[in-house]
Amino acid sequence: MSRYREIVAALAGAVLMAGVAHAAEDTKVALVPGGPHPYFSAWEQAGKDAMRDFKLGAADYKVPQKWELSQQNELLESLVTQGYNAFLIFPGDPVGSVSTAGELADTGAPVIALAGCLKDPSAAAFCFGTDTGNSAYLGTKELIKALGGKKRIAHFTGFLVDPNTQLRIDAVEKAAKEEGAEVVQVIADIDAPEPAEEKINAYLAAHAGEVDGIITTAWVPAVVSANALRKIGDKRIKMVGIDHDEVVLKGIKDGFVAGTMLQNPYGQAYIGSFAADKLRSGCTVKADAPFKSNALTNKFIDSGTVFVDASSVDNYVASMQGITKDIMATFADTYLACK
Amino acid sequence: MQSLWRADWFGPLVVTVVAIIFIAAFNPSFLSPLNIQVLLLAISVNMLIAFSQMIIIAIGQMNLSVGAIGGLAAISFAGMMEVWGLPGPVAAVLALLIGVVAGFFNGFFIAWTGISAFVITLASLSIFKGLNLAVTRAQPFYGVLESVKAFGATTFLGPLPWLLIPAAIAFVLTWYLLNRLPLGRHILAVGGNAHAAELSGISVPRTIMAAHAISGLLAALAGICLVARLQIGQPTIGDDWLILSFAAPVIGGAVLAGGHVSTVATVLGVAIVAIITQALVLFHIDPFLVQVVLGALILWAVGVNRWREVRVARSLKRI
Numbered sequence: 001m002s003r004y005r006e007i008v009a010a011l012a013g014a015v016l017m018a019g020v021a022h023a024a025e026d027t028k029v030a031l032v033p034g035g036p037h038p039y040f041s042a043w044e045q046a047g048k049d050a051m052r053d054f055k056l057g058a059a060d061y062k063v064p065q066k067w068e069l070s071q072q073n074e075l076l077e078s079l080v081t082q083g084y085n086a087f088l089i090f091p092g093d094p095v096g097s098v099s100t101a102g103e104l105a106d107t108g109a110p111v112i113a114l115a116g117c118l119k120d121p122s123a124a125a126f127c128f129g130t131d132t133g134n135s136a137y138l139g140t141k142e143l144i145k146a147l148g149g150k151k152r153i154a155h156f157t158g159f160l161v162d163p164n165t166q167l168r169i170d171a172v173e174k175a176a177k178e179e180g181a182e183v184v185q186v187i188a189d190i191d192a193p194e195p196a197e198e199k200i201n202a203y204l205a206a207h208a209g210e211v212d213g214i215i216t217t218a219w220v221p222a223v224v225s226a227n228a229l230r231k232i233g234d235k236r237i238k239m240v241g242i243d244h245d246e247v248v249l250k251g252i253k254d255g256f257v258a259g260t261m262l263q264n265p266y267g268q269a270y271i272g273s274f275a276a277d278k279l280r281s282g283c284t285v286k287a288d289a290p291f292k293s294n295a296l297t298n299k300f301i302d303s304g305t306v307f308v309d310a311s312s313v314d315n316y317v318a319s320m321q322g323i324t325k326d327i328m329a330t331f332a333d334t335y336l337a338c339k
Numbered sequence: 340m341q342s343l344w345r346a347d348w349f350g351p352l353v354v355t356v357v358a359i360i361f362i363a364a365f366n367p368s369f370l371s372p373l374n375i376q377v378l379l380l381a382i383s384v385n386m387l388i389a390f391s392q393m394i395i396i397a398i399g400q401m402n403l404s405v406g407a408i409g410g411l412a413a414i415s416f417a418g419m420m421e422v423w424g425l426p427g428p429v430a431a432v433l434a435l436l437i438g439v440v441a442g443f444f445n446g447f448f449i450a451w452t453g454i455s456a457f458v459i460t461l462a463s464l465s466i467f468k469g470l471n472l473a474v475t476r477a478q479p480f481y482g483v484l485e486s487v488k489a490f491g492a493t494t495f496l497g498p499l500p501w502l503l504i505p506a507a508i509a510f511v512l513t514w515y516l517l518n519r520l521p522l523g524r525h526i527l528a529v530g531g532n533a534h535a536a537e538l539s540g541i542s543v544p545r546t547i548m549a550a551h552a553i554s555g556l557l558a559a560l561a562g563i564c565l566v567a568r569l570q571i572g573q574p575t576i577g578d579d580w581l582i583l584s585f586a587a588p589v590i591g592g593a594v595l596a597g598g599h600v601s602t603v604a605t606v607l608g609v610a611i612v613a614i615i616t617q618a619l620v621l622f623h624i625d626p627f628l629v630q631v632v633l634g635a636l637i638l639w640a641v642g643v644n645r646w647r648e649v650r651v652a653r654s655l656k657r658i
């Protein structure tokens with residue numbers, strides 16, 4: 001298998017290197033999430049828009065069938081043979097995907113870790129995603145603000161194998177501690193509908209009286225919690241969700257959810273495609289770029305987050321576009337060195 | 340008492356009762372109407388998932404595509420309501436049909452090619468999941484009808500969820516199939532010894548195809564019930580079913596080699612898993628230790644039943 005990979009990499013690399021000028025229309029960007037998840041669906045439209053706006057050859061959204069590293073790796077190998085020459089990847093595993101990113105980079109293709117980071121050192125030019133810890137921290141602060149005097153919080157979050165989960169748990173704890181609140185329960189590993197439904201409802205059935213607020217830091221728990229609060233008709237418990245699922249947005253409009261922390265998947269894919277094309281056409285990442293650091297990498301760029309509540313929920317699309325516009329305006333000057 | 344002790348379901352029943360008493364003693368809210376409703380909701384859907392695998396275990400095979408069939412039926416059900424505006428019952432019947440066809444597809448290829456069910460269902464898992472993603476593009480269907488949502492969220496006679504009705508019907512029919520109908524006997528006979536069954540005039544290929552079609556039907560019913568319960572057609576429905584689908588029948592004493600399953604004990608197996616899952620939430624178990632505790636408790640539940648079986652076998656030898 002590794003021999004096969006070497007041959008594929010060598011052939012693809014030779015083809016790529018043979019090209020003298022890398023015009024934008026030669027750039028074929030593959031946007032590859034870790035697996036199927038509604039969070040990434042905005043990448044598809046962002047890819048299409050980037051292709052149109054930056055005159056790329058392609059910017060296609062390609063989804064592995066399952067959340068398995070092997071499936072993602074096989075898909076990436078297949079995309080190399082199909083002529084894709086720039087890769088925006090949500091790493092299936094922050095360490096396990098490092099070697100795959102290296103193989104892709106060996107073909108001459110720029111690799112950017114999108115929405116989730118690779119562990120340093122890696123071949124990724126940089127990591128462009130939500131500062132998950134900061135988003136969870138700000139969301140908790142917003143929740144505590146909505147709670148007023150009552151401050152017992154339950155935290156529902158995603159897969160434990162996702163390195164972001166521990167960052168989110170720590171950030172919620174930190175924000176709660178600063179405000180004199182108590183995190184009475186953390187339920188994790190529920191970023192799938194069945195376990196989320198079972199565990200969140202069981203928790204609310206037994207402990208609803210013991211909590212004043214709910215913070216959710218993953219997509220599915222946010223949807224299930226919003227539905228659960230609507231089902232039991234409880235507006236006493238305040239909730240701050242994450243992302244822009246219709247169920248959560250409707251919960252905000254109807255008063256069952258205090259607000260949500262929007263992430264910026266559209267901007268990640270749109271600006272990521274732009275950056276990948278620039279890297280192909282000779283730009284390099286500035287050595288002194290003002291990258292942030294997180295637990296995995298020292299080359300992190302925050303794709304932005306914004307809190308939306310009942311007063312701003314009707315304009316949430318504009319809020320998301322606003323973040324993208326702001327980052328895009330200075331991105332090239334801040335992070336890239338182009339001749 | 341002796342016959343009770345020998346029954347397959349006795350061990351799981353003891354475990355279930357002990358677990359309920361233990362948890363209720365430490366956390367009285369466990370027996371609150373709302374918590375009972377939540378527990379019954381989980382049991383209703385998980386029961387269908389377990390039956391779907393149990394039928395295949397009965398013929399001595401395994402079906403890795405149970406979740407993929409359920410997921411495909413689920414998004415088809417929700418999608419037909421949202422995109423085509425079909426009434427709930429019509430969409431449900433068509434989704435069930437999809438489950439039957441998908442199951443029959445598995446059975447047909449297993450019987451026709453002689454390739455192991457493991458390989459065929461591994462391949463079909465990929466096909467059905469791929470169809471799911473091709474249809475949904477990993478985006479949920481939100482247009483679930485209000486009547487369907489109400490069916491998944493409301494109760495009757497206090498805390499009993501309406502979703503218990505399809506699960507109860509499936510339980511009665513599955514029990515009747517395996518204990519009273521010729522097809523059920525054929526399924527168990529093929530699972531016990533396919534060659535002997537063939538020599539007795541049973542059509543092994545037909546039995547395999549029928550078992551897989553029934554398995555597909557039950558998986559599709561579980562998918563439909565989950566759409567009603569979640570109020571949304573999530574493309575990831577079914578992704579988590581595999582372990583549960585095996586755990587419940589095995590806790591219920593099913594022989595993985597085939598020929599012996601117990602419908603009642605499987606229901607109790609489902610109840611045990613649901614109760615343990617709830618208990619871990621109620622007792623604030625550290626999220627990083629949940630899987631360890633869950634595994635240990637399931638092992639304990641299986642161990643109790645195994646201990647009972649060994650005791651029964653020894654007492655029979657003495658006779």
